[in-house]
C-alpha cells in the first residue's frame with residue numbers, strides 16, 4: 001500500500017542525496033511500492049521519493065501527532081512472527097532442551113527441566129534493531145522515517161530456546177535443504193541443526209539433496225542425518241547435501257513435504273530461497289499442515305536486508321582479499337603494472353568494498369551502487385594514467401554487477417530467474433589495454449577473476465560461530481512453533497524475522513554510508529563522473 005507523505009523541500013533534497021536518480025529501484029532496501037516522485041531543484045528530473053517503511057499497512061501522515069505510535073503499531077504487526085497456533089489451537093509442552101549439569105537431555109514428558117535455569121528466551125523478549133539516533137537526515141548513512149529523522153523504536157523478536165515447545169521430539173521428522181549458490185558455512189549450519197535437533201530428542205532427520213529440486217526430481221533420495229554422519233562436514237566447503245538453482249514449484253514441494261510427513265523444514269539459502277520458503281510456508285498454511293518452515297540466510301553477497309550480515313560473507317571477503325593481494329604483487333612487480341580484480345556480488349558491491357577495505361591495496365574500487373564512467377576527463381582510465389605517472393602501478397577492484405549500464409546485456413536469466421550479468425572485468429581489461437596502447441604508454445595489465453574460489457571454501461572462524469548460533473536458533477524457532485521466519489543477526493543480537501520482511505528487495509551498499517566513505521578515503525579515488 002502507498003504511504004502518504006507530507007514532504008518538505010528539504011526532505012526531497014535529502015532523499016536525493018540518498019538515492020541515485022539513474023539507478024534501478026532497489027536502492028538500500030527501499031521498495032517500489034512506496035515510491036512517490038518529487039522534482040529535484042537542481043536537475044528538474046523526477047526523483048523517486050520513498051520511505052523506509054517498505055510495507056506499511058497504514059498510511060502515514062507526519063503532521064499527525066500520533067504518527068509515531070501508528071508506525072510502531074504497524075511495525076510490531078509486521079515483525080510479529082507467524083506461529084502454527086495461528087491456524088491451530090495447540091497446547092505446548094515443556095521443552096526437552098535443557099543443558100543441565102549432567103548434560104543429558106530429558107525426553108520424558110513427566111520430567112521437569114530445571115525451572116531455575118535462566119537459559120530460556122521469553123516470547124516477549126525483544127532486541128532493538130537500530131541504535132543510532134540520527135539528529136538530521138543529512139547525517140552520514142541516516143535512515144529516516146520522517147522528514148525530521150525522529151527517533152523511532154524498532155523492536156524485533158529475540159531468538160533462542162523457549163521453555164514451551166509445540167512438537168513432540170520423538171515424533172518429529174525434520175528435513176534440511178540448501179539452495180542457490182554455494183556459500184562457506186553451509187555445512188556448519190547443517191551440522192548444528194542436526195546436533196540441536198538431537199539434543200531435543202529428534203530421531204528422524206533427513207537431508208533433501210540438491211536444493212528444492214530434491215523434493216520432486218526422480219532418483220534423488222533423502223539422506224538420513226545424525227551427529228555421527230555430520231560430525232566432520234564442517235571441515236570442507238560446499239554443501240554436504242548439494243545445491244541447485246531453479247525448479248521450485250511450490251505445490252509439488254508441499255505435496256512432497258506432505259507425502260514424506262515432514263514436520264520441520266530448515267531452508268538454507270539467499271533471497272530466492274527465502275521467497276521459496278515463504279511460498280512453502282503459505283501453502284502449508286493453506287493446506288492446514290502442522291509444518292514449521294524456518295530459514296537461515298546464506299549468501300556471500302550479503303544482500304539480504306535488515307540483518308548485519310549473512311554467513312559466508314566474511315569468509316568470501318577473506319578469500320577475495322587474497323586475489324587482491326595477488327593483483328597487488330603482480331602490479332607492484334611489473335613496469336607500469338595494473339592489477340585488475342573482479343569480485344562476485346550479483347546486485348551489490350559488499351564483497352568488493354570490504355575486500356578493498358581489508359586489503360588496503362586497492363586504488364580504485366568500483367561497485368554497482370556508485371555509477372562511473374571509464375572514458376573522459378573524469379573517467380577511470382584518466383585516473384589510472386595519473387596513478388601510473390605518480391606511483392608507477394595501481395590496483396583496481398570491480399564488483400561483477402558494477403558498470404552494467406556500460407555493457408550490452410542479452411536479458412538472459414539463470415534457472416532461478418536471476419539476470420545473467422555481462423562481464424565488466426573482461427570489458428575493463430580490454431578498455432584499459434586499448435586506452436594505454438592508444439596514448440602510447442606502456443601498461444602491463446594483470447587480470448584476476450577468482451570467481452567461485454571466494455565461495456567454494458570452508459567457513460572461517462567468525463563465520464563458523466555465526467553458523468553455529470543461527471543453526472541452533474533455527475531449531476529453537478521450529479520447536480517454539482514459529483514458521484515462515486528466518487534466523488539472523490541484527491545489530492549484534494540474534495533474532496527471528498518474518499521472511500516477508502527480508503524479501504522485499506536486495507540490500508545494497510548505501511552510497512552515503514560511513515563504510516563507503518571509509519573505503520574511498522582508503523583508496524583515495526576521485527568521483528568518476
Ligand SMILES: Nc1ncnc2c1ncn2[C@@H]1O[C@H](COP(=O)(O)OP(=O)(O)O)[C@@H](O)[C@H]1O
Nearest residue numbers: 180245246247248269270271272273275276416
Ligand atoms: N520468488 C520465488 N519464489 C519461489 N521460489 C523461488 C523464488 N525465487 C527463487 N526461488 C527458488 O529458490 C531457489 C534458490 O534461488 P536463487 O535465486 O538461485 O538463490 P538464492 O536463494 O541464493 O538467492 C531456486 O530453487 C529458485 O527456483
Ligand SMILES: O=P(O)(O)OC[C@H]1O[C@](O)(COP(=O)(O)O)[C@@H](O)[C@@H]1O
Nearest residue numbers: 180181182270299300301344345346
Ligand atoms: O552460482 P552461479 O549460478 O554461477 O551464480 C553466481 C552468483 O552466485 C553468487 O555467488 C551468490 O548468489 P546467491 O546468493 O544468489 O546464491 C553471486 O555472487 C554470483 O553472482
Ligand SMILES: [Mg+2]
Nearest residue numbers: 180270271272
Ligand atoms: Mg540470490
